[in-house]
Amino acid sequence: MKAVVFNGPGTLTLEDRARPEIGPDEILVRVQAAAICGTDLKIYRGGHFRVGEGDTRVLGHELAGDIVEIGGNVSYWRVGQRVSVVPNIGCGHCDMCRKGLNNMCPDYDAFGISIDGGFEEYMVVTPSAIFGGNLFEVPDSLDWEAAALVEPLSCCFNAWKNLSVSPEDRVLILGTGPIAGLFLMLAKAYGARQVIVVGRRATRLEEIAGLGATDTVDSSEVAVVDEVLRLTDGHGVDVALTAAPAPELQVQAMATLARYGRMNFFSGLNKGTKVEIDTNKVHYRGLKLLGSTGSSIEDYARSLRLVESGQIDVKAVITHRFGMDQAVSAFDHALAGKGMKTLILPQERNVA
Numbered sequence: 001m002k003a004v005v006f007n008g009p010g011t012l013t014l015e016d017r018a019r020p021e022i023g024p025d026e027i028l029v030r031v032q033a034a035a036i037c038g039t040d041l042k043i044y045r046g047g048h049f050r051v052g053e054g055d056t057r058v059l060g061h062e063l064a065g066d067i068v069e070i071g072g073n074v075s076y077w078r079v080g081q082r083v084s085v086v087p088n089i090g091c092g093h094c095d096m097c098r099k100g101l102n103n104m105c106p107d108y109d110a111f112g113i114s115i116d117g118g119f120e121e122y123m124v125v126t127p128s129a130i131f132g133g134n135l136f137e138v139p140d141s142l143d144w145e146a147a148a149l150v151e152p153l154s155c156c157f158n159a160w161k162n163l164s165v166s167p168e169d170r171v172l173i174l175g176t177g178p179i180a181g182l183f184l185m186l187a188k189a190y191g192a193r194q195v196i197v198v199g200r201r202a203t204r205l206e207e208i209a210g211l212g213a214t215d216t217v218d219s220s221e222v223a224v225v226d227e228v229l230r231l232t233d234g235h236g237v238d239v240a241l242t243a244a245p246a247p248e249l250q251v252q253a254m255a256t257l258a259r260y261g262r263m264n265f266f267s268g269l270n271k272g273t274k275v276e277i278d279t280n281k282v283h284y285r286g287l288k289l290l291g292s293t294g295s296s297i298e299d300y301a302r303s304l305r306l307v308e309s310g311q312i313d314v315k316a317v318i319t320h321r322f323g324m325d326q327a328v329s330a331f332d333h334a335l336a337g338k339g340m341k342t343l344i345l346p347q348e349r350n351v352a
């Protein structure tokens, strides 16, 4: 089978590998769709502390496929079932895991990070993932691509659920990538009265406006903070989310928050990058500055319902699809910031 293998920073190769053998407590999934995430690109560029020097890893944690083989000790699951995974597998016994926060486990395993992920034709689902509740059955109404994109939505939902968005809120999204698109759809689903998107490329802003933004701000043309204040009649926004790894977006988000505003620093910055915070503003304005990373099994289950019920059309953020023979160029395409979400279809050789 073909696999996209990460061999250290800047090195990604398409390899021929034997189809994995599974143990008695494992499941083999034929991967049908796997999406490239910012995290994959970050690992491709700079590596990851969970991928040691000399290690190789198949990246990819946003995926869906069908079960083709089941270990003798595994019950409930069956061959032919359509499945997707929550990538972060908790240790099961730390304080965070005890609270159901598998995404916050300090001793986690994760598909595409510490164990092989979805950019390969066949992927092993480990016993820890099966018994940890990380494997989900995909509802019939979802196709492979939609099922693969429940994962990034679940990470957005994890941030979203603590922002208490209601219909009277004005929401600001900084960034024009797929995460920004998913936040925009969440804002629409939750009935936010105004959704402003900030970006620095007109074409991307146009694309995202099509998903239902009420206003767009081109940061290459106007001063972002002034423009957001103008668009909100001087009030500022109730909720802000940064969806691109740029420190200036965090500064702009904090500067545009209205009294009692809430925000989430969703996109992490490069290691060592720091941003100044005016804590007096936090104090006198009663701001809530939040962060989040990954998603819990509960976040995933709830996001799956949002997609299954048709309230969030996750596929609207897909702009490009590639087959396995094109997988490395798919990465370079995504790295160049072209389009929104890039998908790899491991069962296809080439996608025109």
Ligand SMILES: [Zn+2]
Pocket: 037, 038, 039, 061, 062, 151, 152
């Ligand atoms: Zn991801």
Ligand SMILES: [Zn+2]
Pocket: 090, 091, 092, 093, 094, 095, 096, 097, 105, 106, 107, 108
């Ligand atoms: Zn744990």
